[in-house]
C-alpha cells in the first residue's frame with residue numbers, strides 16, 4: 001500500500017500569550033508544538049502534540065495501516081509517530097481519538113501496547129458501539145460500555161498533557177461521538193472543518209447529522225479568531241500540497257461550505273452532497289476495529305483474525321460510479 005507521509009511542524013507562537021480569552025478557559029496561553037503526519041493512502045492526518053514546557057505529549061488519531069486487497073495490517077505509520085516522539089525527547093502520556101474513524105484503522109491499541117500510555121475518546125462512543133453491534137450482529141460478550149479505552153470524555157471535561165490544560169468539546173455531526181480537543185491555542189477539530197478550500201466533513205454515516213454538524217462548527221468558530229485549527233483529513237483538492245492547519249478566522253472567512261450559508265442552507269447542501277458520495281471503502285472494516293479501541297477482532301480457532309462485512313445493510317448508499 002502506498003503510504004507516503006508528509007510532515008510539517010507548527011512552531012510555537014508566543015503572540016498568543018496575550019490573546020487567550022475567558023471564552024476558552026482551557027486556552028491558558030500555551031502554544032503547543034504540533035506535528036502533523038499526512039497519510040496519502042487515506043488522506044488522514046495523525047498528530048503528535050507536545051507541551052513545550054514539560055515535553056509531555058499526546059498522539060491524536062493514529063493510523064494502523066491496512067491493505068484491503070491482501071487483508072494485511074502493518075504499523076509503519078504508528079511506528080513513525082513513536083520515532084518522532086523518541087527523536088524529539090518527548091514523553092507520551094495520551095493516545096487520543098477524536099471519533100471512531102470510518103476510513104482507516106486506529107492504531108490506539110497497538111500504541112497502548114507499545115507505550116502503556118492512556119487511551120481516550122468521547123463518552124458517546126458507547127452509543128456508536130451499541131448501534132454497530134447490531135449492524136455486525138456481534139455476540140453479547142462484546143462489551144459496549146467503552147471499557148476498551150482508559151478514559152471516556154464528556155463535554156467540557158478537562159485533563160492535562162504535561163502542564164497543558166486540555167478542554168474537550170463534544171462535537172457531533174460527522175459522528176455522534178466526535179469530540180474536539182482544545183489544547184492551548186490549538187484545537188483538533190477532526191472531521192468537522194477541513195481546510196477552507198475543502199469545506200466540511202460528511203454527516204451521513206449512521207448516527208451522523210448535518211444539523212448537528214452545523215451547530216458543532218458554529219461552536220468551534222466561537223473560539224478566538226487566531227486559534228489554530230487542525231483537521232483530520234486533507235484530500236488535496238486540485239492537486240495542491242497536503243495541508244491541515246488553518247485558523248478560526250480563515251475558516252470564518254473562506255470555508256467553501258460555510259460562505260453565505262445559514263443552518264438550513266448548510267443542511268440542504270451537506271445532505272445533497274452526502275447523498276452523492278459512496279460509503280468510504282474501509283468503513284465496514286474500520287468500524288469493527290475502531291469501536292474496539294483500535295483492536296483487531298480476537299483470533300478464531302485457527303489462530304487467524306477475521307473481519308465481518310454485513311451485506312445489504314446500507315442499500316441506499318451510492319455506488320462508485
Ligand SMILES: [Fe+2]
Nearest residue numbers: 101102174191
Ligand atoms: Fe471521520
